[in-house]
Amino acid sequence: MLKLERINAAYKDLQVLWDVSIEVNEGELVTLVGPNGAGKTTTLKVISGLLKPTSGSISFQGRSLRKESAHKIVELGISQVPEGGKIFTGMSVLENLELGAFVARARQDKDRTLKWVYEIFPRLEERKNQRAGTLSGGERQMLAIGRALMSKPKLLLLDEPSFGLAPILVDQIFDMITEINRQGVTVLLVEQNVRAALELAHRAYVIENGRIVGQGAGEDLLSFESVRRAYLG
Amino acid sequence: MQKKGSQVSKKIAISITIVLILIATAALPLVVKKDSTINLAILVFLYVTLSSSWNILGGYAGQTNLGHAAFFGLGALTTRLLWLSGRPFILSLLAGACVAVGFALLIGIPAFKLRGVYFSIGTLALAQILYITVGNVFPMITSLPTQALITYQLVPRYYLALVLALLTIGTAYLLVNSRLGLGMMAVREEEDAAESLGVSALQHKLLALSASAFFAGLAGGAFAYYHVGYYPQFPFTPVWTFDAVMIAYIGGTGTIVGPIIGGIFYVVVKELLALKLVELHLIVFGVLFILAVLFLPGGLVEVWSKIQTAFARRARGQEAQAALPRDTGI
Amino acid sequence: MHVMLVQSLVFGILVGALYGLAAVGLSLVFGVTKLLNVAHGELLMFGGYATFWIFTLYGVDPFLALPVTMIFLILIGVIVYGLLFARMVKLSEETKIQNTLLVGFGLSLILQNLALRLWTADDRGVTTAYSGWAFTLLGVRFPIVRVASLGIALAALGALHLFLQKTYTGKAIRATAEDWEAASLMGIDIHRIYLLAFVLGTAMAGIAGALVSVGYSIEPNMGLEWTLIALIVMVLGGLGSIMGTFVGGIVLGVTQALTSCFIGGTYREVVGLLIFLLVLIFRPQGLFGAKER
Structure with missing residues (x-):
């Protein structure tokens, strides 16, 4: 479904990604794990079109994304939950969700999708008229995910959804991600919380210093010696 | 070895050119008797002085001051008042520059609490306040008394303007190539990093502002000496700021020759266009200025050095690809 | 004396509404695109x-001509944005504003001298048959034209407010103002939003200018003064709130009066500038809304 081949990317003169190749198949929950600054967020930015790669190819459902702008990529069915959620704090919860359904394809079904999102995150319905800036950390993350779902994505990109959350909330969020995936949304999850992510995922990639250094089934990687040593202690 | 030799000869060539230009400008009034030419030259020197003085703070220390007219105006106002009340002109001129510096120091500390664009609009507002207030306090036109009119001569004005221009350029050159100048440029590139290296950003900015105000004040004094009659508000009009900024940008900010080339270009083109197309020259300059900001941040100086390197490269093949000095080069 | 004071307050409010209208355009453009367009006064x-x-x-009535004026200004806005500002939106924030x-000053110079060529340096104003009409209330004079201008200013601001709050596009504009990256992840074409915000800003400036030409007078050098007025009001009213900006305009108008x-x-101009400087110096970071820096 999504295919990155030998992607190189840089911020100005600083190269961050080196020959990164990743593949995500329809229906899968794939995770990309690695330490801070390894290039995880950059990889997501390349996929969602916020950063253009310097070389390599990237395609989604057989269609090249290299020249597509970020908003067009959303229309094609890729939606990203950025790091920290980046909800619109000055607007209401409902307005945030409505903005999630901005693309024409999603706007028609807005009401139905909204009902679905409220089913997954009942808390958001309770708070729909509240200003998003007043939400707690966990609620913000839910809103960010809900907002991304409003675009009816085929592929959902999640950037560190567990970051800064209490352990109980982390479990909740991960349960919800599994549920979303079970309902047919393909997921690419970027995480620093390696153990939880590997337990959850069908397949995983390990990224270090901008290079993919390992890949395999989530549970295999869990027992992978170097991964154990590096991340699980 | 060869390279070293060519650098020495280049230095000699530059020195000779400078000396020739000095002689030519010093001898101009002796050779050319046409008042219009002398007037034009005075205008060039005034603009070069004003723009070079703006460039010290705006180009080298990176603080886009949009209130430069205030310093020019204060210099003009003070000099004119003292001079016409009978004080010796030179003292009046210096007093004007000192008032400008005093005002700069007065506003400097609060103004430098503002960074970037906030500093720019803050200084613009300050200058506007002075502009309006001076218009209110001195509503009458200031004219030279009859006695002074009878003895009015263009040549001393010419030499005054020339000396001021040379003084400003020379000081700017020395300043920029000193430790202080390096500090100023460090502040321009990365204020926080400069601070962490022990460069006091505020001190360097205040120094640049004072130097900038001093020479702008002198230019204002020369204006007051040169003009027969004008409204005291006139030297405070924002046009003086914009002219200085445009000249610096068209010539090349953060270079010594930029304001010189820009000033000559400005006056010459203005004269050429004004003959046929009144008012249109400002539209042309607006366009040029925008083009310079958008596409040619180095100004005409950059064009020149690009042409030079292109020629040098062709002459020497691909051998030399030396980086172009931008900041400290002449 | 008492009546005179009330009279000048009334005049202050009436002109303040136009200040508010002028500032809303500038503030909308700055808030969304982070472009500080100092040629706003010329627009x-x-x-x-x-x-x-x-x-x-x-011979078209100036109030009836408003839609045409707006379309004219929208066209200018499209040209100016497309030709100049669109090139700069991608720069880093600091270089962008700088x-x-x-570029704004270059543009204002061009527009100013264009106006000088087209319409000479004379003060111009639109004098209609009803220009002199006024009604008197408790000894205070209310010129019809200026009162109507207040109404139009309120209507324009109200319409803009509704547009930004209620429509999908309006919400997209607000989202882009808050966080352009997140907005583009919503599938919002932020470059179209930038253009739209800029053009809305020039349209607002156009209405304000039209009302100024009817109730007061215009001349080629007025631009800088109005840009500064808009900046002052923007500072007083804070960014992102249309009502706040409008109130800021009234406050400035009354203070001047x-x-x-x-x-x-x-x-009268000096006071506004002084307030502006004080606000700049004492809350430099909170200036254009707390979020911006």
């Missing part, structure tokens, strides 16, 4: 001249 001036032209050439500031009353008319 406003073109709104005034457009109305003046339509009135003198075709460069737009300089009081200054005229007690200190002298020649200092």
